[in-house]
Amino acid sequence: MEALVYGGAASGKSRYAEDLLCALSGEGPRIYLATMEAMDEESRARVRRHRALRQNKGFSTLECPRDLDGLTIPVGSSVLLEDLGNLWANELFSPSGFDPDGALLRTAEGLERLSVQAQNLVMVSADVFGEEVPCSPETAVYLHGLARLHRLAAGRCGRVIEVVCGLPVIWKEECC
Template sequence: MMILITGGSGSGKSAYAEQRVLECGALNRIYIATMYPFDEESHKRIKRHRNMRAEKQFSTIECYTGLKTLTIPEHSCVLLECMSNLTANEMFQEAGAKEHTVEEILAGVKALKEQAEHLIIVTNEIFSDGIEYDRETRTYQEYLGQINRYLAREADQVTEVVYGIPLHWKQKEGQHHETAME
């Protein structure tokens, strides 16, 4: 099963995604962290997030680029967080895919989906602020938009989290989920 979770900054999407992983039961809990630690603030944020997950028994894999090369243990529930960071890394990191970012990330998601029993992907809603950006940022938005549209088509479930409330936009028949995060 593949679940796509989206929302704005501070929406509660990460907490909701972690809760969904816990609901997977006794599977291996794998957290794929994509945030590249580029300054002191990002190191603090990463440490805070690791501490939040520590009691939840996640194994963390840091993956900034090259998602398709990862090997996941059998019987795993994988949380990939987050697609917006991975897209930026593939575009701007030296080892990144540059203009092949979309293809590279989608190949990685396909590889993970084949390996994981459950794949939960977090992405960001960055498209509704109405601001006109420079060409490089518009390219980033275009790539992330293409990736998000593909993920939404392929996902069994698409949920947007707004103020900690999950809104289900797509759900396969027979699925029902109502967890709201505080």
């Protein structure tokens, strides 16, 4: 089963996604695929908070801020990818240079590869499209690419859930 769980900042999307994956997963490993690069104290505190929240849920954490297309996971794994927006930003603004087309292709291929390997895949992503604000050309490329990745993920996933104020809104639910 594949699912996309998205919502605004502090909406409860991570908790919902963790609970969903725990309900879906079987005997195989439960992997938390962390994409955020903790570069300052605020981001390190966020990582510590997320680790504490999932401490007793049986996850092993695998750090993968980019190059998802080269990742191999154990057969039968249930994977929580947190978060698609971070992964996309890390690929787009990678140390190797700003290459939107290459970054989009790498990210999409990485998701495809992960989907083939995982028994269950739940992807978390942020809804950052609520307001139109002036932005740099690079930010516009980021937003456009993330929207494309959301459409790609929503098209392939059997479930698409928006979390609003901690409440799930089911946009897509395919049976079996």
